[in-house]
Amino acid sequence: ERLGLPLVVKPAKGGSALGVSVVHSAEALPSAMVACFAYGPVALVERCVVGVEVAVPVLETTSGVHALPAVEIRPDGGLYDYTARYTAGSTEFVVPADLDDDLSAECSRVAQTAHHALGLRDLSRSDLIVDGDGTVWFLEVNVAPGMTETSLVPLSIEAAGLDPGEVLAGLSLRAAKR
Template sequence: MSRHVLVLAGGLSYEREVSLRSGRRVVDALRRSGVDATVRDVDAGLLTALETERPDAVFIALHGASGEDGSLRGVLDLLGIPYVGAGADPARVAWDKAAAKAQLRAVGLPTPDWIALPHETFRELGAQALLDRIVERLGMPLMVKPAEGGSGLGAQAVRTVEELPSAMVGCFGYCDTALIERFASGADIAVSVVESALGPAALPAVEIVPADGVYDYTARYTAGTTTWHAPARLDPEIAERVAETAVAAHDALELRDLSRVDLLVDEAGDIQVLEVNVSPGLTETSLLPIAVQAAGLDFGTVLADLVEQAIKRSS
């Protein structure tokens, strides 16, 4: 029996174009696996479309708030429509990087020290005074990034005190709250976690090597600007610990179906969890499809299995 799957992509976030690319790739992969899939943007007509042309399941390929902050997932729960991915409440926690880091640390998972501050707090208490205290507390260098959002938008490594004010301004252009964390150096590693009837399992880790050393928006989505090693060039014992840490992060945030855990591994083999993404990119240069290929799996089959899993969960 062919399933009808509605793939939601686009939206109005800064990551709209990436989402559209993810959506098209998901539709193509599902169709190759025999699934009747169509893609649709998120707009004022979506609710009516979901009620009148009810799909068997929804695949959320939205990035940014609409796809990751739990609100759309809550609407789908309200309508009783199955969907692939984390539930509404866990998605809300994972979307808030500071809340997610606190939950990870509460279960003993390592993550760089941080402070999250709204733009309003800087205005009320004095930006320079706060920045001075942040440097005293966390030291240098620092990583400044939006507390909500992805694709590297608004994120900047800050290596000198003089760079910090402009990094904050750039960050606030994408989110009202900035996450400032102690900069951790080492190998950038991404681990995609995919669930089956046997539970969550880590796909081969992907090592990220951007040409200019910074994995920003351009490096993520422009062909030829980043080299990926899949599996990552890690000692087998470290690779096993990386996989275990990724699954533990997925479980700690109570996620389901799929996620991507971004980690850093230093020269001593110590691991830090940077963040967890509940709606990872699925474009031709995205990390989850690279990991699927490295595992020797078919991308469309993996997605189709997740769809079936979501439908069975709701029955």
């Protein structure tokens, strides 16, 4: 009751939106929890925030820690679920995200803050929602973001004017030196 409806139920671990449900009624919550528990023993129940969904990669290089351009996610079906993530053409990506400069800077700040606060290194990707009032909501951070043809980080790397191969080589060299 305190969170209100709709809710998002998701596993505490995992990815690709597996086990994630949007719950629109109290009666639907038990089945969403059961579906979630198929992916792990801990469920997160959050208020469902409606707005612009963005992903902001954070990249560490020899010159420092940098937030890369935000990727705006526009799934055809409205929900960025497993199908929308891995079916080419089912989601439109806008890079950089269609946000004003202040909101874009705030998204970058939130992603960098999460990266630092969690003690992450090399590469991370923070998932955020910007609501209609311009509030940036932090959803989660991915510590091993995908690098496939449908992944978000390569889009952001290219939008930053960087070569994906060189970025991966740099990450590999940094890791090898540890």
